[in-house]
Amino acid sequence: MDAPLSTPAAEYAVQLRGAWLRLGREVILRGVDLDIAAGEGVTLLGENGAGKTTLLRLLASSLRLTRGEGRVHGYDLRDSRSVRDHVHLMPVEGGTYPDLTAAENLDFALQMHRLSGDTGAALRRVGLEKAAERRVRFLSAGMRKRLNLARLSLLARPLTLVDEPFANLDAAGRHLALEVLAEVTGRGQTLLLAAHEPDLAAQVTGRALHLSAGSLTDSP
Numbered sequence: 001m002d003a004p005l006s007t008p009a010a011e012y013a014v015q016l017r018g019a020w021l022r023l024g025r026e027v028i029l030r031g032v033d034l035d036i037a038a039g040e041g042v043t044l045l046g047e048n049g050a051g052k053t054t055l056l057r058l059l060a061s062s063l064r065l066t067r068g069e070g071r072v073h074g075y076d077l078r079d080s081r082s083v084r085d086h087v088h089l090m091p092v093e094g095g096t097y098p099d100l101t102a103a104e105n106l107d108f109a110l111q112m113h114r115l116s117g118d119t120g121a122a123l124r125r126v127g128l129e130k131a132a133e134r135r136v137r138f139l140s141a142g143m144r145k146r147l148n149l150a151r152l153s154l155l156a157r158p159l160t161l162v163d164e165p166f167a168n169l170d171a172a173g174r175h176l177a178l179e180v181l182a183e184v185t186g187r188g189q190t191l192l193l194a195a196h197e198p199d200l201a202a203q204v205t206g207r208a209l210h211l212s213a214g215s216l217t218d219s220p
């Protein structure tokens, strides 16, 4: 195991040492060590149920480590407020309010984060301009993914976590997802994405990791 994390190291977006995470009776992480440099793009691969979403939620400070330690941009994962200030998680589904329209969702997200941005342009970019006034509950799965991509383009943080960016998207949508993700690393932000499409993901990340049986290994 690597040396413990004695001092904050902001040049790393993610550091885990001896990370164990149990959910119910299941052990999802078994002593994981991980370093992701600030500005790096990394893909997380693994079978259904391997724990990719769980690891992203841990790094977004939505779940607690059972044992071990972790930092995001030098902030201890237990310091949820600081971690959340540095992280945006685009979930595989959800993340928006079903009874608000697409446009209202983006406006509300900006307000919540005290940010400004052109929500109309963001909706046009993802091809949702005609659906701007439709409630999210009436959008298709691919349209909701496009809305989440628009949200991501407005809210990306120093560490941007993206769960299955290509799921439910048509060919043009997958191309759009690649564009939005490339912008994240192009701005020098760190990108960690969980995906089942290694070839697509390799277009926007320089390294892939494989999560299996609670362990992370480099993916060939």
Ligand SMILES: Nc1ncnc2c1ncn2[C@@H]1O[C@H](COP(=O)(O)OP(=O)(O)OP(=O)(O)O)[C@@H](O)[C@H]1O
Binding pocket: 023, 024, 026, 028, 046, 047, 048, 049, 050, 051, 052, 053, 054, 055
């Ligand atoms: N809240 C929870 N309580 C208990 N177990 C959970 C909880 N959430 C997820 N799990 C379990 O944790 C394991 C990992 O789930 P996770 O969603 O992280 O996998 P994944 O790698 O993202 O899978 P997929 O590729 O299917 O999206 C699964 O066995 C799942 O049943």
